[in-house]
Each structure stands twice: as structure tokens, then as C-alpha cells.
Amino acid sequence: MHSVYEYLLPGRKINMAAEMFDRTPTTGIIIFEALIVLATIISIFYLGKIKKNIIPRYFIVLAGIFIFEMFTAPMWNNYHLGVWAYLYRDVSWILTMGWATCILLSVTLTDHYFTSLSAQRRFFVSVFFMMIAGIIGESLVVNLGIRTYSPEVQDAVWGYLPLLNIPANTFYYVPVFTALVIGFYGYWSLVLDDKPVMPMKKRKWGRDFLIALAGILLFEIMIEPMVTNQDLPKWSYVYKDISFLITGGWIVIVWLALKFTDRFFIGLELGYRFILYLIAIAIIALPIEAWLISEKIRAYGPSATKNLTGINLPGLHVPVEVMFAIPLYFALIVAFIRYWEIILDNRRLQ
Numbered sequence: 001m002h003s004v005y006e007y008l009l010p011g012r013k014i015n016m017a018a019e020m021f022d023r024t025p026t027t028g029i030i031i032f033e034a035l036i037v038l039a040t041i042i043s044i045f046y047l048g049k050i051k052k053n054i055i056p057r058y059f060i061v062l063a064g065i066f067i068f069e070m071f072t073a074p075m076w077n078n079y080h081l082g083v084w085a086y087l088y089r090d091v092s093w094i095l096t097m098g099w100a101t102c103i104l105l106s107v108t109l110t111d112h113y114f115t116s117l118s119a120q121r122r123f124f125v126s127v128f129f130m131m132i133a134g135i136i137g138e139s140l141v142v143n144l145g146i147r148t149y150s151p152e153v154q155d156a157v158w159g160y161l162p163l164l165n166i167p168a169n170t171f172y173y174v175p176v177f178t179a180l181v182i183g184f185y186g187y188w189s190l191v192l193d194d195k196p197v198m199p200m201k202k203r204k205w206g207r208d209f210l211i212a213l214a215g216i217l218l219f220e221i222m223i224e225p226m227v228t229n230q231d232l233p234k235w236s237y238v239y240k241d242i243s244f245l246i247t248g249g250w251i252v253i254v255w256l257a258l259k260f261t262d263r264f265f266i267g268l269e270l271g272y273r274f275i276l277y278l279i280a281i282a283i284i285a286l287p288i289e290a291w292l293i294s295e296k297i298r299a300y301g302p303s304a305t306k307n308l309t310g311i312n313l314p315g316l317h318v319p320v321e322v323m324f325a326i327p328l329y330f331a332l333i334v335a336f337i338r339y340w341e342i343i344l345d346n347r348r349l350q
Contacts, residue, residue: 021090025082029144033085036098043101047108056192057108057185061100064184064332068177069096071328074226074304077148078141095141102133103181119343123186127179134174139164150303152225156240176218183215183336190342191271197342205259208341212255215336219329220247228299246298249288254330257281258337270338277334278327285326290316 025033048054069091078090085094106129110122117125141147142165149157149167157167167173190197220242229241236243257280265273292298294317311320 021077021079023079023081023083023086025080025085026145029080029146030082032140032144032146033081033094036094036101040097040101043105047104050112051108053192054104054108057189058100058104060188060192061104061107061181061185062096063188064181064335065096065099065103066091067184067328067331068181071325072223072226074301074306075150075153075223077150078146079148080145095146098137099134099181102137103130103178103185106130106133106178107182107185119186120340123179123182123343126182127175130178130182131171131175134178135164135166135170138166138170138174142166150225150301152301152303156225173222176222180215180219180332180336183339184332186339186343187270187274187335190339191269191274197270197346204345207344208259208337209251209255211340212251212258212333212337215333216251216254217242217247219333220250226301226304228301229297230299231297246292250285253284253288254281254333254337257284258334274334274338277338278330281330281334282323282326285330286318286323287316289322289326290318293318293322 044054044058051057066087070088073089073091076090078092078095081092081094085092087093087096103126106126110126110129114122114125138147139161153167153169157169159168160166161168161170221239224240224242229237229243229246232243232245236245238244238247258277261273261276261280265276268276289298290313312318313320313323
């Protein structure tokens, strides 16, 4: 029997608890995996006929989903997919591929067949289609015995849907998740297509702040089971343990980082600016998160802490995973925010 921590290198402890789960697939799961691969090949071949650069677009979606899955891994368990199906612990490339194929189909077909709609409306149409596909897909992986939920998520469940056997929260999780990934795809599609984005002389600060508020608050509610904000004034809590003091602080940091980066580096291409956004946010957010953890204001749940390696950052004394989690968290949010700002400011991109 392995202990929770085992030494792989001298002086370096690796948490083995998260590695020990049943990877043995059933016949039904193997068929499910084969169908995902086949559907992906057919979809890419078909979509390539109606949209250029379909392979790079597919990898953009894959990257967005992988970022989300890595960050939210403590919330879900993906078992019984076979030893070949895992990228990192229980994060599976098979499930990532399935989500990516569905999202690329939804976005590409919506753009192709709903050309009369504005980019904003097509965004919501894509999210709607993905909500239907996502709920069906979630029910399928649950009923096949692949997907289970962490104790923290189960405690937050509003109830289970009959027949589908999935949490009612799925009606919230799927649209928020897919909206963030579609926003990520939309932003990097502008980079891929080298779309000229005209800078605005007069920024709509109020509108942009509301976009940042929507992106961060919706995501914070979704990942609420992973981390607890405690010992804050009772009047500051807006939903369970989500406090506007914490969430509001992230919104201000992101909003200001985006505005000042755009102000001083407006001549840079969108891709390079995106990197600067994340660097600026991480420089500010990491020491703040370290302070919140040290003051026991932020407490990560058991499902999150069991994935930690036990390695802390020198000086800040926070798990090294936090250093990587911050850019992962903000990568999707920043792309979502900037994509919406761009399509609202540049109507000719419609």
C-alpha cells in the first residue's frame, strides 16, 4: 500500500493519492471512446470544407478545454477510461477531444448557417446548442460509470435530474464552461485570422467593467466548491461563501490590467497582448492569493489539496500549483472579456 506521499526524487514529495483510481474500461466505454475518435475525424473533415484553418481552430478549442479541465480537475473524477486515455492524473484526452469536437461543430455551424445574426447573438446560439449537447454528454459519461463528482460538488448539488442522473447544477455549469471556451476560441480566432482590430479612442469603462464582472462572477460561482472564503464580514457574502470583497478585488485587478496593457501596448498584436495580460495579472494576484491563504481567508477543499505535490514557492509559502492555477484561471476569463469588448467595439467583425 502506498502512503499519501512518496519520494520520486531526493527532497521532493509527490502526492500519490490522486494517482490511485481504477482505469479499467468496460466494453461500453471502449466503444464510447472509439465513437469520439471517429466523430472527431469525420467532423474535422466536414468542417474543413466550410471553414479554413480548421485544424488550428480545433487545437485552439482543445487548449481552452484543457485549461478548464486542469484548473477544475478537483471538482470531477474521470475513471475507467483505460490507461491510454489519461494525460495528467484523471484528466483525459478522450473527454477533451469529445468536448472540443462538440464546441467546434457548434461554433462553426452557427457561424456558417446564421450569418445574418450579429457575432453577439451567434455566441449565445452556440452556447445554447452546447448546453443541449453538453447535458446529453454529461449524462452519458455519468451513466457509463466514467464521471463522478467530488464530495464538495456533491454537497453543493441542487438535486439530481431524473433519467439523466446528473446534478441540476449542470444546467449552470455547462453554459458557463462553454461560454468561457467559446470566448477563448473567439479571441484566438481573431489572432489566427489576423483580423485588424481598431483601438477605441474612448473606452466604455462602465460596459467593460460589467463584462469583467459577468465573466469572473459566473466562473467564481461555478468553482465555489473548490475553495472557501472564510472569516470575512457576513455582509460581504453574495452567494454561499463568495464575497464581493474577494471577487470584486479580482474584477478590479483584471479590469485594470487589461486597460493599462491596452493603453501602453496598443501597438502589439492580440496574441502578445494576451501574454502581457496574464503576466500583469499574475504579478499582482499571486502575492495577494498567498496572503489570503496565509491569513486562512482562502481555504482549499480536500479534493483540491489531495492533488498538491507538497512543493511550496520559496518566499510566498504557497503550493506551486497555485502559481500555475492563477494564469489558467484567468486565461479563459481574460479571453472571454476581451473577445466581448472587441466584437462590441468592432461591428465590422460581425
